[in-house]
Structure formats: structure tokens, C-alpha cells
Amino acid sequence: MMSSTSRSGFPAPPRIERRVLRVLGTEITLLDQVRRKAEADLGFTIQFEVLDFISCQRRAAMEPTAYDIYDQCFHNLDIVWAWGSLRPIDTERISNWGLLSGLTREGGISRYAWRGHGDAPVRKLYVQPGEQLAAAPSRYISMLPTVHNMDSFGYDARVFGRPEGGRDSWAWLLDPRAKGRIALVDEPAIGIFDAALAAEAAGELQFRDIGNMTVAEVDALMAFLNDRRQKGYFCAVWRSAEEAAELIRADLLSAQSMWSPVYGQLGEMAPLVVEAAPIEGYRAWHGGMSLSRHLSESALDMGYDYLNWWLSGWPGAVMARQGYYMSVPERVREVLPAAEWAYWYEGAPAAADLPGPAGNVVVRAGARRSGGSYWERANRIAVWNTTMDEHNYAVRAWESFVAGVRSGAP
Structure with missing residues (x-):
């Protein structure tokens, strides 16, 4: 916060620096309309740095002070976590944590579903003693699960x-x-x-x-x-x-x-x-967001606000228009128009032409x-x-x- 003297001789009102949250990620989620809406809802500036998968992972691991939020996929988590660049996320600070789907929190859409080979998100979701990652539930997680697809x-x-x-x-x-x-x-x-x-x-x-x-x-x-x-x-x-x-x-x-x-x-x-x-x-793949290890307390509060905003429903509606699912489908359903929900989530015929994130038609009626x-x-x-x-x-x-x-x- 800075002040100066005005031409009238009276102290000028203090200039308040707007807070900034820096998000490092890929084209999957870092859309400009998402950034604008998040800024409007959260009240602070959000800066996106968009890279390809490999470049993003490398920057996250080697330059942890260059970003506040790492927005990537679970298969790009191991290396960054091993370098000590990220901090555990406290699920008690995630308001919709209990609404996450079984696919995300338990590894399958139901208890009987085949989990698939490879890096199912649950296998590296929970932080264990010694900050090892595994499927055993704990209070802390490595990455907040968000967007995913098959x-x-x-x-x-x-x-x-x-x-x-x-x-x-x-x-x-x-x-x-x-x-x-x-x-x-x-x-x-x-x-x-x-x-x-x-x-x-x-x-x-x-x-x-x-x-x-x-x-x-x-x-x-x-x-x-x-x-x-x-x-x-x-x-x-x-x-x-x-x-x-x-x-x-x-x-x-x-x-x-x-x-x-x-x-x-x-x-x-x-x-x-x-x-x-x-x-x-x-x-299949599953995206998510992690917190940089370097965050100060005030930046950490912004980080949690941003994570919670992503589970609020509106971001999931935008992601649906790209053909992507969200880890909190019921919150998305509250926001997404019925015709779009029926097509993208229920597999029903499109009742009308449906828009993509930019408003152009991406699905034809029927x-x-x-x-x-x-x-x-x-x-x-x-x-x-x-x-x-x-x-x-x-x-x-x-x-x-x-x-x-x-x-x-x-």
C-alpha cells in the first residue's frame, strides 16, 4: 500500500494493489472466459500461463515460485510432487469435498466398476505419513480432482x-x-x-x-x-x-x-x-489442481478460494461444452441447461443445436x-x-x- 501528496497539498488516498493469483496449466481448462468469470466472482486478478503438458510439468517441478496453482493431470503429478514443489491440500477447507464422485475419490464409478490400468487418480490422491501418495483415504490430498474424460x-x-x-x-x-x-x-x-x-x-x-x-x-x-x-x-x-x-x-x-x-x-x-x-x-485421464509449496498465508487463502470456485458448478458447465466431465456432477447439473446435461452426461439425443464454450455450435440437434x-x-x-x-x-x-x-x- 502506497500514499503520496496530491497537488492540493493533502495526502492522496492510498493506492491498493490488487491481489494476483498465478495459475500454471494447459489449454484444457485455462480458457479466457473462465479467468474472467473467476476474477469477477472472487475479486482478485488471475493470471494464466498456458503451456503444453510436458513444458508445464517441467516448469512446475523446476520453478515452484513461478506459479501459485498447478492445473494439470494426475499423470503429470508424480514428478512435480517428488521435487517437493507442491503442498498438501486440506480437504476440510474444500466445501464440496463430500460431493466428489466415486470415480474420483474411490477409483471407480461404482464399487463394482473396473478401475482400469495405470494412474487412476485415487492411486495418488491421498497424502500419507511422510508425504507419500496412495489410495488410503486421509484428510490431505495432493491434487483437487476436477475435469476428466474418457x-x-x-x-x-x-x-x-x-x-x-x-x-x-x-x-x-x-x-x-x-x-x-x-x-x-x-x-x-x-x-x-x-x-x-x-x-x-x-x-x-x-x-x-x-x-x-x-x-x-x-x-x-x-x-x-x-x-x-x-x-x-x-x-x-x-x-x-x-x-x-x-x-x-x-x-x-x-x-x-x-x-x-x-x-x-x-x-x-x-x-x-x-x-x-x-x-x-x-x-481415461483426470485433471486437477495443486497448491505451490511457496504460498504465503494470504496467497494460500486465495488459492483455496480458487479451488472451491472450481467445484461451484459454473466451471463444470463450461467444461461440459468441451465434452469434459467434472468431479462434482450434481453441482454441474444445477447450472447446465437441461438439454446440455441430457446430451453430455446422460447420452440422450441432442434436443437442439448445442454450443461450445465460445458459443459456436459443436453438436447438431439429434x-x-x-x-x-x-x-x-x-x-x-x-x-x-x-x-x-x-x-x-x-x-x-x-x-x-x-x-x-x-x-x-x-
Whole structure:
């Protein structure tokens, strides 16, 4: 707080510095309309720094004083937590903690649901003595679970048709019919599992635990991918939804890894692209928010206000319009118009054209969401995005493969 003397000779009124909360994250959640609404509701300035998954994780681990909130995915948590950059979150300061879904707090949409291989959020949600992370419930958590989804891939109906009855298969992502027109997402904790699911579904490889491959299994997968690369199967890799959409709008692809918002950005190509509901199950992911270790008490209060705001319902409605779910679905239901709730969460036909976050139409009247309702999709998780025990080895192998795709080298 500063003061000065005015031209009249009287002390000028004190100038109050507006408080600032810095949020480091990715394009998944750091939308400008979210920032503006949060500032209006919370009364302080919010600064977003938007990076890709890998760059965001690296900055969070190595520069913990550069941000206040780390907004990422659970599979990007281990490394940052291990570096001591984050502090435990007290669930007694989270007003809607008791409303979080079973998928988030217990690992499955119901007690009978298959939990999926890999980094299900519950497996690293709770802080144990010694600040180890595990599934045993405790008062403190590592990351507040928020946005999540069950991803698959998109394919060209001109090549694969429009099969009915749930006969889509991950094998199509590496199918000879799509040779030369295939793209993967360039993130080793994501793209490697799309490729592994495809290789296993095609009968080319088999993994003891697809969510935690051995060195030998990583080697076998990368040998398989490099063989396909040398035979000309891949035309691109991508890191953002816009890059993925542009490849399809340019009619360069017949199959590729896909994120939900991409389907609303395809323009004239949209009627030709089908979101797969694979018989083998989905690759799921779960986002969340953590507090930086460095926060002062006043900044910490702002941090908790921001975390609680994310579970208030409105942010979840915006996320739904991207095709994403929230960890507090009942709060979202209170805010989301009935027609949008019915389509995105219940799997019902769209009663009218539905908007995306920017207000443009992303769903046409009469369309149904691929895979059905939230509960149907959440019961069919094959593997979660994961940082495996051999993550560093897998990253080096993946980067070599990606470099070959980008360069077009034989």
C-alpha cells in the first residue's frame, strides 16, 4: 500500500494493489472466459500461463515460485510432487469435498466398476505419513480432482464406414486401410498408450500390465511403431487440439488420437469423422489442481478460494461444452441447461443445436454422444494416462520415434 501528496497539498488516498493469483496449466481448462468469470466472482486478478503438458510439468517441478496453482493431470503429478514443489491440500477447507464422485475419490464409478490400468487418480490422491501418495483415504490430498474424460480416437467414415453395436476397435488406429494418414498425440504419457492399445487390439503385442510396461515391453512397442513408421503409416504427431483439428480440416487423416474438443472444430469435415467407442475400453485421464509449496498465508487463502470456485458448478458447465466431465456432477447439473446435461452426461439425443464454450455450435440437434452416458463411459476404462515406473526410458524411446515421424526419415 502506497500514499503520496496530491497537488492540493493533502495526502492522496492510498493506492491498493490488487491481489494476483498465478495459475500454471494447459489449454484444457485455462480458457479466457473462465479467468474472467473467476476474477469477477472472487475479486482478485488471475493470471494464466498456458503451456503444453510436458513444458508445464517441467516448469512446475523446476520453478515452484513461478506459479501459485498447478492445473494439470494426475499423470503429470508424480514428478512435480517428488521435487517437493507442491503442498498438501486440506480437504476440510474444500466445501464440496463430500460431493466428489466415486470415480474420483474411490477409483471407480461404482464399487463394482473396473478401475482400469495405470494412474487412476485415487492411486495418488491421498497424502500419507511422510508425504507419500496412495489410495488410503486421509484428510490431505495432493491434487483437487476436477475435469476428466474418457478418450479414444477419431476415424474417417469414408474408410471404416459407420459400424453399429460397439464394434469400433483400437486396432483401427494402426489399420493398413489408414496407412499414410495416421497421427498420434505427442505426449509420452498419453500417445504411447493409444499406440499400445492399438497394437494389443490388433494382436501384434501383448502386455502383462499395459499401464506399467517393462523395458522389454517398451522396446517391443517402439520396434513395432518404428516398423510402421518406416512403412509410411504416420503422417504427423501433434500437441494441441488446434493442431489435431487442422490436420483433419486439411483432409490429411483417416485415423488419429483425439481429444473431445477437437470434434467441435472440424468445420466441413465434421460429418465424416466418427468418435470411436472402442470395444477394448477407453484411455481415461483426470485433471486437477495443486497448491505451490511457496504460498504465503494470504496467497494460500486465495488459492483455496480458487479451488472451491472450481467445484461451484459454473466451471463444470463450461467444461461440459468441451465434452469434459467434472468431479462434482450434481453441482454441474444445477447450472447446465437441461438439454446440455441430457446430451453430455446422460447420452440422450441432442434436443437442439448445442454450443461450445465460445458459443459456436459443436453438436447438431439429434446427435448422440459416442459411448453413451457418463456412467456407461466411466465403466469402460481400459487404462489411465500414466507415468510408468520406466517413464524416463519410455520418454527417450518415444522422443526418438516422434523425431522420425516429424522428419519423415526412413
